[in-house]
Amino acid sequence: MARRKDPLPANSTEKDYRINTSLARGLSILKAFGPDNRPIGNAEIAARVDLPKATVSRLTFTLTELGYLDYDEDLGRYSLGPSVLTLGYDVLAQMEIRDIARPYLQELADYADASTYLGTPNGTEFIYVDACRTPASMAIRLGVGSRIPMASTGMGRAYLAALPEAEREALIARMAPEYGASWPEVETRMRAEIERAKTRGFAMSHGHWISEANSAGAVIRRTDGYPVYALNVGGLASIITSERLASDLGPRVLGVARQIEHIARGML
Structure with missing residues (x-):
């Protein structure tokens, strides 16, 4: 799979004669x-x-x-x-990774009594391309097509931690203007979690995006080690506590990512 280039904003001053x-x-x-x-x-x-x-x-x-x-x-x-839906479903239909990941995502969702998601990076965000839930997780209504920020989510932080340093820093620099005066606090939390993720293999968010929700994420890598997808498990903090994420669900989401990598080897 060729590495995807992050899209430029519509009002970007960066010039490239090939861009319409x-x-x-x-x-x-x-x-x-x-x-x-x-x-x-x-x-x-x-x-x-x-x-x-x-x-x-x-x-x-x-x-x-x-x-x-x-x-x-x-x-x-x-x-x-409706024409947008046609485009979206055509893309999803080509993502064999969803078929591979879904049973593992559902098994983890059932175990955790939470939501699990598979996402793909797009600029400074992730887009969910598959979702599995349990009744207890329905309070947070996110599904396929939802966009989440990289800086403040477990999935996004795991992806940033797995990127080559130069690419990660360039992406972080693009995030700063999106947060305005709140950026120093967002960046401090993000970088601390990125550093932890480099060691343990998964990243967490403790109410840093949706205040009442916690999540943990891990990446799915190509055979060369480059992250191309990510998945997470998350839900209400009353069910998905920070302690449970760190000791149980974080390591489990990392294990699921490695299982999917193994099965999808040669496809990514």
């Missing part, structure tokens, strides 16, 4: 919608992607004509259209 700016901006519009696909207007989209409202208006009109967005005339707002 209009296409990049159009795709950034689609990424502005959350997992709940809540209808939003041009002004909110413009704020999320940091583009002029006039530019966003042209792009949303085009995407609506092509079926990638739906427009509600009564609300004056957009939501993702």
Whole structure:
């Protein structure tokens, strides 16, 4: 599997003659919608992607004509259209890793009475491509397609710890502007967990993203050692305590990652 290059922001000043700016901006519009696909207007989209409202208006009109967005005339707002779903399902259908990982994810979810996820990196985030849950874990409603930050989650921190140092530092530098004044605190917690993950093989988050939830994550590596996917186990802190993560579920999620690596060898 070829190493994927992290996408540039739509308003990036980094120049590359091979990049079609209009296409990049159009795709950034689609990424502005959350997992709940809540209808939003041009002004909110413009704020999320940091583009002029006039530019966003042209792009949303085009995407609506092509079926990638739906427009509600009564609300004056957009939501993702069926053409986006077609693209997403086509990608998921090609991910054989999901079929390999699912029974192990479900077994871990059942054991932990928690949620387990398989994710793939995208910029400074992870995108969930598979999810397994138990009834007790339904309080936190995240599923396939949800995006989570690398800096404050077990899955993301495990991935950062597994990256080559130069690549990790470049990625961390891209995160800083996203957090503003809160970055020093976020960075301190993140780096401490990255260092621990280098030794024990899994990373944890103790309410650092969703305040009432804890998680632990580990990476799935290619045969050359480069991380290409990650998985995590997490849930309400009252069930998934920090002590349980450190002594039991963290080592278990690492063991699951190694099992998946072994079975998927030659495919990654």
